[in-house]
Amino acid sequence: MPATPVQAPDRPAPQPGGPGPAAGGPKDSPRRRAARRRRLIALLFLLPALLLLGALVAYPILFTVGRSLFDASGTRFVGAENYTEMFRDPATLKAIRNTTVWVVVAPLLLTGLGLILAVLTEKIRWATAFKLVLFMPMAISFLAAGIIFRVVYEQDPDRGVLNAVAVGVHDSFDESASYPTARPKDATVLAKGKGGAYTTKDKAAPGNTVNLGLVGVPPKDLPKDAEPARAASKATAGGAELRGVVWVDFTLGGGGKPGQVDPKEKGLPQLAVEAVDADGKAVAETTTAADGSYRFEGLSAGDYAVRLPAKNFAEPYGGVEWLGPTLITPAIIGAYLWIWTGFALVLIGAGLSAMPRDVIEAAKIDGANEWQIFRRITVPLLAPVLGVVFVTQVINVMKVFDLVYIIAPGPVQQDANVLALQMWLVSFGGGNNQGLGSALGVLLLLLVVPAMILNIRRFRRSNS
Amino acid sequence: MSSTRTRRRTATATAAALGLALTATACGGSDDSSGSGSQELKGQTVTVAGVWTGTEQKNFKKVLDAFSEKTGATTKFISTGDNVSTVVGSKIEGGNAPDVVMVPQPGVLKQFAGKGWLQPLSAKVRDTAESNFAPVWQDYGTIGDKYYGLYFKASNKSTVWYSPDALSQAGVQPPKSWDAMLKAGRTVSDSGLPAFSVAGEDGWTLTDWFENIYLSQAGPENYDKLAAHKIAWTDPSVVKALTTLSELFEDKKLVAGGGKGALRTTFPESVEQVFGDDPKAGMVYEGDFVGATISGDLKKKVGEDAKFFPFPAVADGKPPVVGGGDAATVLKSGKHRKAGMKLVEFLATPEAAEIWAGAGGFLSPNKSVKPEAYQDDVTRKTADSLIKAGNAVRFDMSDQAPAAFGGTAGTGEWKLLQDFLRDPSDPKGTARKLEAAAAKAYKD
Numbered sequence: 001m002p003a004t005p006v007q008a009p010d011r012p013a014p015q016p017g018g019p020g021p022a023a024g025g026p027k028d029s030p031r032r033r034a035a036r037r038r039r040l041i042a043l044l045f046l047l048p049a050l051l052l053l054g055a056l057v058a059y060p061i062l063f064t065v066g067r068s069l070f071d072a073s074g075t076r077f078v079g080a081e082n083y084t085e086m087f088r089d090p091a092t093l094k095a096i097r098n099t100t101v102w103v104v105v106a107p108l109l110l111t112g113l114g115l116i117l118a119v120l121t122e123k124i125r126w127a128t129a130f131k132l133v134l135f136m137p138m139a140i141s142f143l144a145a146g147i148i149f150r151v152v153y154e155q156d157p158d159r160g161v162l163n164a165v166a167v168g169v170h171d172s173f174d175e176s177a178s179y180p181t182a183r184p185k186d187a188t189v190l191a192k193g194k195g196g197a198y199t200t201k202d203k204a205a206p207g208n209t210v211n212l213g214l215v216g217v218p219p220k221d222l223p224k225d226a227e228p229a230r231a232a233s234k235a236t237a238g239g240a241e242l243r244g245v246v247w248v249d250f251t252l253g254g255g256g257k258p259g260q261v262d263p264k265e266k267g268l269p270q271l272a273v274e275a276v277d278a279d280g281k282a283v284a285e286t287t288t289a290a291d292g293s294y295r296f297e298g299l300s301a302g303d304y305a306v307r308l309p310a311k312n313f314a315e316p317y318g319g320v321e322w323l324g325p326t327l328i329t330p331a332i333i334g335a336y337l338w339i340w341t342g343f344a345l346v347l348i349g350a351g352l353s354a355m356p357r358d359v360i361e362a363a364k365i366d367g368a369n370e371w372q373i374f375r376r377i378t379v380p381l382l383a384p385v386l387g388v389v390f391v392t393q394v395i396n397v398m399k400v401f402d403l404v405y406i407i408a409p410g411p412v413q414q415d416a417n418v419l420a421l422q423m424w425l426v427s428f429g430g431g432n433n434q435g436l437g438s439a440l441g442v443l444l445l446l447l448v449v450p451a452m453i454l455n456i457r458r459f460r461r462s463n464s
Numbered sequence: 465m466s467s468t469r470t471r472r473r474t475a476t477a478t479a480a481a482l483g484l485a486l487t488a489t490a491c492g493g494s495d496d497s498s499g500s501g502s503q504e505l506k507g508q509t510v511t512v513a514g515v516w517t518g519t520e521q522k523n524f525k526k527v528l529d530a531f532s533e534k535t536g537a538t539t540k541f542i543s544t545g546d547n548v549s550t551v552v553g554s555k556i557e558g559g560n561a562p563d564v565v566m567v568p569q570p571g572v573l574k575q576f577a578g579k580g581w582l583q584p585l586s587a588k589v590r591d592t593a594e595s596n597f598a599p600v601w602q603d604y605g606t607i608g609d610k611y612y613g614l615y616f617k618a619s620n621k622s623t624v625w626y627s628p629d630a631l632s633q634a635g636v637q638p639p640k641s642w643d644a645m646l647k648a649g650r651t652v653s654d655s656g657l658p659a660f661s662v663a664g665e666d667g668w669t670l671t672d673w674f675e676n677i678y679l680s681q682a683g684p685e686n687y688d689k690l691a692a693h694k695i696a697w698t699d700p701s702v703v704k705a706l707t708t709l710s711e712l713f714e715d716k717k718l719v720a721g722g723g724k725g726a727l728r729t730t731f732p733e734s735v736e737q738v739f740g741d742d743p744k745a746g747m748v749y750e751g752d753f754v755g756a757t758i759s760g761d762l763k764k765k766v767g768e769d770a771k772f773f774p775f776p777a778v779a780d781g782k783p784p785v786v787g788g789g790d791a792a793t794v795l796k797s798g799k800h801r802k803a804g805m806k807l808v809e810f811l812a813t814p815e816a817a818e819i820w821a822g823a824g825g826f827l828s829p830n831k832s833v834k835p836e837a838y839q840d841d842v843t844r845k846t847a848d849s850l851i852k853a854g855n856a857v858r859f860d861m862s863d864q865a866p867a868a869f870g871g872t873a874g875t876g877e878w879k880l881l882q883d884f885l886r887d888p889s890d891p892k893g894t895a896r897k898l899e900a901a902a903a904k905a906y907k908d
Contacts, residue, residue: 091875155728156728181656185654215654215655215656216653216654216655216656216717217656218656218657219633219656221656250654250655250656251635252633252634252635252655253632253633253635254632254634254635254636254651255635321724323728324724409665409727409728410665410666410667410873410874410878410879410882411664411665411667411727411874411879411882411883411886413873413874413879414874414875414879417874425872425874425875429872429874432867432868433868
């Protein structure tokens with residue numbers, strides 16, 4: 001909505017130029033009549049445009065300003081209350097904050113990215129094809145782009161491309177644990193230590209059996225060769241041997257007793273187990289067999305605790321939380337960049353090709369390197385184009401709505417909120433307070449006006 | 465409100481679709497009444513507007529056909545889609561008002577009555593309703609002291625759905641109390657399967673969790689007061705209910721994926737997590753329409769692959785029954801409103817309800833409807849718990865609240881309960897924020 005009204009000032013501007021200056025003196029009546037007739041004809045031609053502008057731009061602006069002074073029902077005059085309410089509401093403040101982030105970050109990134117890409121594509125052979133590919137997202141509606149990126153950013157690596165990559169890269173460096181969900185039923189035998197390892201509370205000397213029960217292991221996580229642990233749990237330990245089983249302390253279907261190795265309960269194979277001496281140092285390490293049994297042999301006399309190191313239980317890496325409250329705004333800005341980079345690239349590229357070559361040639365002859373040419377010649381000469389891209393994007397970014405609305409999931413919508421979205425939410429999205437919504441609209445209009453004025457000035461300058 | 469409505473509606477629609485598929489030949493048991501009609505309304509056309517589409521619309525038409533047969537009136541059904549008030553409003557202004565409107569929410573009924581669109585129902589409807597319905601249904605149909613809405617179709621939002629496999633693997637029985645449910649949940653999680661799938665991405669499921677706990681723990685009187693915002697959300701009873709809810713939310717063993725995972729789960733996904741091919745949880749709470757998702761989208765058999773138990777009682781309270789429904793109203797500006805009133809009179813009878821009950825995807829608050837009329841056991845059981853709750857049934861609180869508080873994604877109750885799911889450590893603070901949001905929404 002705010003985008004349309006703000007174009008108002010630049011159109012009526014040329015009107016005064018319509019009727020030519022009445023050159024003749026006031027006594028020259030046929031001339032004066034002609035001038036008047038000309039003015040009338042001009043007015044007649046302008047009338048449709050003026051009517052349209054009035055009905056579609058001026059009237060809505062005035063109405064919105066008026067509406068913003070009334071309450072939700074539209075019947076009670078509340079003065080500036082909506083405006084004070086606006087700045088008291090944490091949701092609106094958040095929206096203002098986010099819009100600021102958008103305005104500061106997005107146009108700058110976009111202009112920079114466009115400039116770099118434009119300069120680089122100048123040098124490559126398939127520049128047109130490259131530009132075409134980058135420009136393609138412009139052909140996609142914001143709605144579709146939003147849906148695409150909603151999926152791209154999805155947390156589940158099976159669905160979200162970005163997280164599939166993140167998890168893939170992470171896992172190729174770091175093997176995931178075998179039993180991420182396993183845990184002791186309670187803290188009677190095993191205590192959870194720092195970093196997620198479990199250590200027995202009581203210490204045992206060699207010659208003892210220490211059986212450790214864990215629960216929460218999905219049957220499908222258990223290797224197929226896992227065997228019942230009961231037999232191994234009863235084996236007696238030799239003199240210098242500390243042994244026992246690590247088993248799933250849960251009988252499927254019920255009936256098992258906690259803390260007891262019941263007949264059907266299976267051992268947990270391939271689990272790392274450590275013997276820890278009095279100083280807390282691991283002196284021996286082994287892994288469990290198919291029936292969950294482990295043995296430490298040749299331990300010197302003394303008391304040992306048995307530790308199940310954290311690497312057994314590390315939660316699988318879930319990827320980056322793109323759609324979480326902290327990353328949501330950068331994530332949406334990323335999607336925005338994807339759409340608009342092509343636009344910036346093409347515009348800046350056009351400016352680049354129109355640039356006088358001889359200056360660059362001269363610089364080259366004088367011995368300037370690429371970086372110097374870029375900094376001292378290309379950027380200054382491109383400044384008008386860069387300015388247009390930047391200002392257009394500032395205006396564009398202020399009214400960003402659809403991407404935020406689509407990409408941000410319900411629970412984090414407020415964390416991603418921007419002014420245009422807040423305006424819609426307040427007036428139509430359940431709040432039904434069109435008074436407050438109008439006030440937000442007016443605020444948005446006021447914020448866009450400076451950028452608009454800047455743009456118009458620039459147009460004027462380039463026209464004259 | 466509308467997004468809630470859409471989702472639930474799609475769910476029920478699919479349920480009805482399946483129901484129809486199952487009983488393709490069972491066209492209701494009303495054939496015996498044919499021929500006995502007096503044809504007194506011959507030549508009149510009753511126009512009915514409602515939110516139903518697809519199979520629901522088809523099944524409702526069967527009810528209308530029975531009415532035509534009885535009275536000789538012709539009937540016409542207009543589907544309004546989700547936005548009843550806008551469509552009906554424009555039809556009234558255009559001088560083309562329907563005679564009967566099936567209003568989907570108490571808030572909308574209030575709005576209609578407030579605008580003076582509705583005609584109070586006749587004494588005959590009131591009498592039939594009095595003998596066939598628990599008084600609470602009339603109360604929800606009464607605005608001021610006038611009886612405007614007859615609740616024809618109901619829903620039951622106090623059903624906890626579980627996978628029988630998951631429970632039998634853990635060796636637990638469907639629990640009868642909140643504490644037993646959490647205990648059973650912990651056992652299920654010990655067996656290696658997280659206990660509950662919570663659809664935190666859809667705020668409305670969280671409000672339903674809260675409402676069931678509150679209704680059972682604080683009792684129907686407090687529930688009514690809170691729904692009307694006559695007591696504040698900072699009331700100790702609210703804090704207590706939130707604390708009870710936090711017992712579930714804060715336990716990572718009970719909620720699949722923990723709070724963060726739950727916040728990424730939508731309602732259809734939560735059902736799929738329990739009843740899909742790769743189960744990620746053992747139980748899911750939501751209303752009777754879960755059955756529709758199970759049988760429609762997941763192609764699983766309700767009653768075999770999926771069962772439910774009534775939402776258990778919290779502490780010393782009674783088991784809660786939170787419901788909802790569509791109310792038949794008569795518009796003042798309808799051209800054939802007298803015939804429309806006759807239709808509402810017909811809808812109040814068990815005969816009308818049994819027609820749709822036979823077609824499936826339907827619960828009737830009418831206690832004279834014969835249990836045999838329902839086409840399957842699960843529906844019969846949900847209907848039974850709705851009828852048995854009698855006067856203790858309460859409507860969804862968030863549906864009664866202003867939309868800004870109880871029905872908008874990203875703000876109000878939805879958002880605050882989502883925050884609470886993320887971090888359930890401060891029930892008091894959440895209550896304070898809820899009160900602040902409610903105070904703002906209820907003031908106008």
